[in-house]
Amino acid sequence: MKKILLALLLSGTVSVFGQSKIDxxxxxxxxxxxxEGMLKSHPxxxxxxxxxxxxxxxxxxxxxxxxxxxxGGSLWYIFEETKNPFWKEAAxxxxxxxxxxxxxxxxxxxxxxxxxxxxxxxxxxxxxxYKDIMLxxxxxxxxRFDPKVGLIKSWNKLHQYNYPVIIDNMMNLEFLFxxxxxxxxxxxxxxxxxxxxSTLKNHFRADGSSYHVICYDEKGQPLAKIxxxxxxxxSAWARGQAWGxxxxxxxxRETKQKKYLEQAQKIADFYLSNPNLPADKVPYWDFNAPNIxxxxxxxxxxxxxxxxxxxxxxxxxxxxxxxxxxxxxxLESLSSPAxxxxxxxxxxxxxxHSVGGKPMKSEIDVPLVYADYYYLEALLRYQSLTxxxx
Ligand code: GLY
Numbered sequence: 343m344k345k346i347l348l349a350l351l352l353s354g355t356v357s358v359f360g361q362s363k364i365d366x367x368x369x370x371x372x373x374x375x376x377x378e379g380m381l382k383s384h385p386x387x388x389x390x391x392x393x394x395x396x397x398x399x400x401x402x403x404x405x406x407x408x409x410x411x412x413x414g415g416s417l418w419y420i421f422e423e424t425k426n427p428f429w430k431e432a433a434x435x436x437x438x439x440x441x442x443x444x445x446x447x448x449x450x451x452x453x454x455x456x457x458x459x460x461x462x463x464x465x466x467x468x469x470x471x472y473k474d475i476m477l478x479x480x481x482x483x484x485x486r487f488d489p490k491v492g493l494i495k496s497w498n499k500l501h502q503y504n505y506p507v508i509i510d511n512m513m514n515l516e517f518l519f520x521x522x523x524x525x526x527x528x529x530x531x532x533x534x535x536x537x538x539x540s541t542l543k544n545h546f547r548a549d550g551s552s553y554h555v556i557c558y559d560e561k562g563q564p565l566a567k568i569x570x571x572x573x574x575x576x577s578a579w580a581r582g583q584a585w586g587x588x589x590x591x592x593x594x595r596e597t598k599q600k601k602y603l604e605q606a607q608k609i610a611d612f613y614l615s616n617p618n619l620p621a622d623k624v625p626y627w628d629f630n631a632p633n634i635x636x637x638x639x640x641x642x643x644x645x646x647x648x649x650x651x652x653x654x655x656x657x658x659x660x661x662x663x664x665x666x667x668x669x670x671x672x673l674e675s676l677s678s679p680a681x682x683x684x685x686x687x688x689x690x691x692x693x694x695h696s697v698g699g700k701p702m703k704s705e706i707d708v709p710l711v712y713a714d715y716y717y718l719e720a721l722l723r724y725q726s727l728t729x730x731x732x
Pocket of ligand 1: 408510571581698
């Protein structure tokens with residue numbers, strides 16, 4: 343850590359520590375108050391907070407939905423910051439709400455659904471029940487890994503294709519690395535390496551941006567490179583870039599292999615130097631959306647990217663300052679009234695202005711539960727990095 347701090351000092355990041363407008367305690371005070379309202383408006387644990395419907399009413403989803411673990415995960419982050427047992431109990435209840443998904447082999451999203459709530463809960467409490475649930479979930483997830491293909495299958499079908507893999511799938515690997523370390527079963531580790539290497543080979547373009555979906559044949563050969571949630575097959579869907587950046591940063595953390603660090607940095611550089619990235623560093627929903635600047639922003643992409651860049655900054659030597667400063671700028675923007683809700687508004691979500699799936703006319707310019715989750719995570723990472731400096 344000393345080396346990282348020295349690199350940040352030498353590269354001028356220090357001044358940012360002093361000047362940043364981010365007040366983590368104040369942001370968590372707000373998050374706690376806002377989420378008190380969310381808890382009151384959600385007495386039923388089978389309806390997990392997701393977003394806002396077009397008519398303005400709260401949009402809730404069942405626990406089978408890929409986002410069901412984010413609310414519990416956010417509650418753990420609030421407990422981590424406040425140390426208030428009220429939040430521990432709320433986090434536990436909303437974490438256990440997702441328990442049955444440990445047996446769900448019909449989705450690839452178990453990293454999000456289980457590791458965000460149970461992983462944070464286990465990190466903070468060491469509750470053995472959380473560990474057992476996650477180990478079962480990790481086994482369920484790896485049923486979707488076909489060794490002949492070498493990747494975890496995302497969806498069972500897309501158009502005429504039987505083995506679609508989306509860049510988002512990189513977000514499962516942190517969960518499987520945890521499972522490998524905790525169980526001692528190296529199969530989990532091998533799945534991570536295989537999935538990350540095949541994705542590295544097939545998912546990226548020369549400029550560091552990624553396709554959204556690669557459809558594979560039964561031997562792991564790509565048949566099609568297409569989009570589902572982006573503007574076009576050849577475009578750079580903003581949240582997809584964020585998932586890739588976060589995923590390869592984790593790959594480097596867990597393996598220390600340079601190729602993964604280089605990929606994470608390539609994605610970061612594509613993102614940060616993109617001429618379509620606005621000055622506040624909150625991207626449009628797709629970097630190539632056709633009507634920029636008259637397109638919706640995606641606060642969720644900025645929140646995920648900010649969190650990933652803060653970690654990447656610690657591995658990146660001199661380049662670290664740029665990543666750190668950009669992450670801070672994103673956090674400042676998200677913490678400003680342009681993106682942060684007023685207390686009691688926004689159906690009790692913290693952030694406004696995210697996009698779920700524009701091509702399918704779903705969740706456009708709305709709050710999204712995972713934008714809040716990665717925003718809170720990034721605030722904690724920022725606090726931890728700046729505290730260490732002091
Ligand atoms: N993983 C789905 C999404 O990012 O919308």
